[in-house]
Amino acid sequence: MTAHIRRLYDHMVWADARTLNALRAMHAAPLDALRLYGHLLAAEHVWLSRIEEREPEFSAWPALDLDQCAALGAKNHSGFALLAETLSTNELERRVRYRNSKGDEFVNTVEDILLHVALHGAYHRGQVARIVRGEGGAPQATDYIFFIRERS
Numbered sequence: 001m002t003a004h005i006r007r008l009y010d011h012m013v014w015a016d017a018r019t020l021n022a023l024r025a026m027h028a029a030p031l032d033a034l035r036l037y038g039h040l041l042a043a044e045h046v047w048l049s050r051i052e053e054r055e056p057e058f059s060a061w062p063a064l065d066l067d068q069c070a071a072l073g074a075k076n077h078s079g080f081a082l083l084a085e086t087l088s089t090n091e092l093e094r095r096v097r098y099r100n101s102k103g104d105e106f107v108n109t110v111e112d113i114l115l116h117v118a119l120h121g122a123y124h125r126g127q128v129a130r131i132v133r134g135e136g137g138a139p140q141a142t143d144y145i146f147f148i149r150e151r152s
Contacts, residue, residue: 002092005111006084008118013077014150015142016041019125020070026137029066033131038064040124044076047117050098051083051110060101 019037023029042058049056064072092111099105108116122142129139 002089005092005114005118008115008144009080009084011144011147012044012080012118012121014147015121015125016073016077018140018142019128020066020073022129022132022137022140023066023069026132026135030131030135030137033128033135034064034066034069035061036124036128036131038062038069038072040121040128041069041072041076043120044080044117045072047113048076048079048083050096051113052079053096 019040023033023037039061041064042060042062045058046056046060058072087110092109092114094110095107096110096113097105097107122144125142129142132139
């Protein structure tokens with residue numbers, strides 16, 4: 001995996017954990033925030049499954065509680081870490097054929113899929129933060145620059 005994509009995935013792990021922490025800190029996680037967070041993690045799982053050419057264990061919109069989200073996040077992060085150790089530059093150009101949730105067939109490179117997953121997660125973590133704040137909770141910053149500053 002390129003250094004740039006590796007940093008994006010290190011950020012993803014960090015940001016997913018901070019989102020989970022913000023939800024756990026609330027008296028009860030808002031259902032719409034939990035649904036979005038579960039979707040974010042399930043999408044990571046589905047895309048990793050596609051890259052690995054195996055059937056996913058979860059749909060894109062599963063009903064998960066916080067403990068199930070934590071377990072799925074840990075599994076995703078382990079899977080992406082293993083992928084990072086073995087993924088060559090040539091492998092980034094490999095084309096992956098898959099069907100979306102509607103059954104439509106597409107082909108994309110591994111690199112494009114990895115970039116999509118990183119950007120998709122950022123989008124939904126922002127939505128979760130908005131809901132957490134609206135419900136009186138304290139969302140944690142998950143922007144990439146905060147991650148870089150914390151690492152420095």
